[in-house]
Structures are given as C-alpha cells and as structure tokens.
Amino acid sequence: DSPHAPDGSILIEVADDREDLRTEEEQAQEQAYQYELKSRKPGVDTEARWVRKGRHYRYGYKKHVLTDGQGLVESVITTPANCADTVVLPELIEKAELTQGVSVLADKGYCGKKNSACLLERGLIDGIMLKAQKGMKLTERQRELNNAISKIRCLIERTFGSIRRWFSGGRCRYRGLERTHTQNILEAMAYNLKRMQASCAPEHQIAQESPLSEG
Template identity: 30%
Template sequence: MQNGLFDVEFRMDELSKNGDPLEKFNKYVPWEEFRSKLEVIRKKRNGNVGGRPPFDVVLMMKILVLQSIYNLSDDSTEYLIRDRLSFMRFLGLSLGDRVPDAKTIWLFREQMGNAGLVREMFDWFDGYWRKNGFMAKQGQIVDASIVSVPKQRNSRKENEAIKKDEPPVENWSDAKKRQKDTDARWVKKNGKNFYGYKNHIQVDVKHKFVRDYEVTDASVHDSNVFEAILDENNTSKDVYADSAYRSQEKEENLKKQGYRAHLQRKGYRNKALTEWEKRGNRTRSKVRSRIEHIFGIQSQRAGNLILRTIGMARAKVKIGLRNLGFNLERFCTLMVVSA
C-alpha cells in the first residue's frame, strides 16, 4: 500500500490524542536556557579540519534524558530514536535527519561527566524549580536505593585485594581491566546479596523533587550520608527517614542543627515495639512513603535498573541523570496540574 503525504502527521496527531508523555517535556522544560553551559564541552574546531559538524548539544542532552528515563543502553537509544515517532518528535528530528549513533551518545555522556556538567545541570534545575514557585517545603525525606551492576567473576584473592582498594591490575590484561568494576561493592539486604552502588536522595515533602543526592558504593551504610544531603533551605525543619538512620547520635546531631527528627523505630529480638511506637511508625510512614514512590516510578518505567557502566565516575553520571530525569518529569506533571 502506498504511503500518503500526510501519514506521519496523522500518526503524530493520534499519539498526541492518546497522551504522548514526551510532549509536556518540550512544552515546560526550558531546554535552551542551558545551551551555553553545554557548549563548554565542545572543543574549538580548526577551520581546516574536515568532517561532519557535531550534533547540537541540546539535542544530545535531550537524548541523555530519554535514555535515563527509560534506562536504555546506547545501542537501544540509537535504535529507538530511529524507530519511534514520539522520540523523533521530542528531539525535533524528521525521518530524513541524521541520528546520533551509539558511540556519539556514549562520547557526549563521557564529556558531560568529565566536565562535571551532570551535577551542575541538576543544581541549575533545582534553582529553576525554586524560582518558579516550587520551593522546598513541609520538611524533607531521606532514603537510599541500591543500583546493581553486572556481577564480577573474580577469584577470592582478587576480591580481597579489591576490598582493600588494591586491585591486582598488574595481572590483568587491558581487555580485562576495561571489564572490571573495582569501585562497586557487595551488600546484603533483606537476606539477599546485591553488587553495585547506592543512590542516596533527599526529597522535599511538598513537591517531591529530588533536592540533593549522593552516589556511593553499595557497602556504604545509609546513615553515613544522612546529614550531608539535608537541605537547610527547606521551609520546615522536619526530617523523615527509616530505621536505618536512627541512632542516638544521629538524633542528637539533628537536634543541634535545629531539625526535628521523625525516624522510624525498629524492634529487636528481646525488645518488641510497643503499640505507641507502632502507631508512631505508621504516622511517619504516611509521609516517608513519598520517597518510595520515586524509586518505584524509576523501576516501573525503566524495568531492570542495572547500570551497564564501569566505575564510580560513570555510575555517578548515570545515576545523576536518572535523578535529573525524574525531576524533569515531576516538574512537567506539576505544571500540567497547575495549568
């Protein structure tokens, strides 16, 4: 059957009628506002150097946002940009336009990471939310989520050396070094072993934006990053967290800083929680559960949340983009509701 002249336009109209979630990103996110920040990663091109011009930096940034929201590999990202009309429309590409390949996407993400732009963009957007009426209000919630990476097949001696931050790299080939993540660590949670990193986030209660985050290896205890990501500019001094953050020392430190601690209590083998303590946990959980929604949304949208990167530096970039992607989507949702 012969294609009609306006077939693509008709298909786009149908996508819009069915609620294309990417349309609100172009409507509400000020992409051009940070072009100047992104341009710094472009090296000055010599006029005598041939070859195709580089892809637009805003286009590449939008591609990384797509990739982080849907947890796509570089190859899958390239394929889906070519395959999905909604992706092409979001990126402003037509069927005849060039599409960045997987290597170009990887390189741009590396350049952003090396320039520290992922964190800078995250902080810039947080300031943008605040200027547009979304101040951090009603307190803050802190929690951490394990982000797995492919398990390493090391010998016992190799694992012992890695734990001491002394990986036996002199005995590894160059190819093996590229495939070994010596920054990730094991952790046991709820009886299961996990290997990877942790995404520690702090969320404001009112608007549910990720206001700050920190990335560590998975073995770092949640409470070790607690105070470092608290927001002193939140309009409320209430702080919510689960029982992993509760200790007499933490509560005293929070009190000294002027915060009001709402930390879950935990029962022990010879000391069960009283009914009063259980009621207190249920009351706090109604607020604290808002942060669980964020991890749930990321898992539901992205499916298997395994990082396909090697090393802490790249993990920070990918996890930072994931947190930024959530905030962008949250901002658009709030703008739609308030419109």
C-alpha cells in the same frame, strides 16, 4: 547493579546492606580481593563493591536520595554498595540545605543517636522511625508514630520506582563511581522535570477556572 561484576563465587565476607559489622581483618580481605580484581580482571568495575541485601548478593553502587514531601529529588549521593545507609544522612541533609524546622522522615534503618543528634544540631525535626531495642518492645504510641511516618515517607519508594520505570534506572550504564553518580544526577533531574510538568498542569487549569477577583 553493575553489569561489570566479577565472575565466580564470592570469596570474602560481604557487608550487610544497612550496617557494616565486619572486623578490620575482613575489611582488609575485601581490599585485597578488589586489588586482585583490578590486576587480573580488567573487565570488572573495580570501584563497585559487593553487598548482602537479605539473602541476595549485589555488586555495584548505592544511590542515597533525599526528596521533598512530593517525592521530588533534592539531593543525591552515590557510594559503593557496601556503604551503610545510616552514615550518609548528614551529608544528604547538608547538600539539600534544609531550613530549620523542617521535618526529616526516614525508616528505622536510620535510627541512631548520631543521626538524631545531627538533626537536632541543625534545628530539624526528627522524624526517623523508631526501632525496638533488644529486650524492649515499642509501645503502642511509638508504633502509631512509626505508622504515621511510614505513610508519608513511602513516597520516596515511588520516586525510585518511577525512575526505574521511566528511565530504566537501577542499573549502571558506565563504569566507575564518578560516572555512575553523573547517571544518578541526570536521572533525578529528568524525574523532577517530568513530575513538575505533570503537577503544574492541574494547577494551571484550576487557575483558569477560578477568577481571582469578584464581581
């Protein structure tokens, strides 16, 4: 969330959090709205955008994150808040430079032919949770698969929660996309360092208690 949000009621159609289904006319109205903010309200962060998440409206940016199986951040992309989650997955994977055979787990919001094709093209294992189609429910096997994926990928929620708790993340400290992205990178680096310090200590202790040679 940006502390430099515009005052007053929202006068445009706002994109949904997961997918932007607005018409070209509605998107053009948003561009005109942002231009007016830039010219008439200099205190507003005009690079941020509105997004609708459930029943709530948020103004700011969106942080897209890929982590490893322990929740350590491997790549970060920052976009205006109205950018749909699904379109950023290929760029996240490319930045992380994942090797072939690695499983990529994601919630059902990322389910789609383009993302699955992206994983297949890079030799990665598709671990995106399945989404029921219109008029077609998930089978029992598919629901079990979703549950198995969910138990692992929920670690990323701990990553977000820890960054908020430890470093007061989740709120922009600066104006503009580039500076907000820098904030996100620094928070991710600080999180990784803190987690790595904690995870290395027990291993070091075990090594001392377990001799490598016998007799």
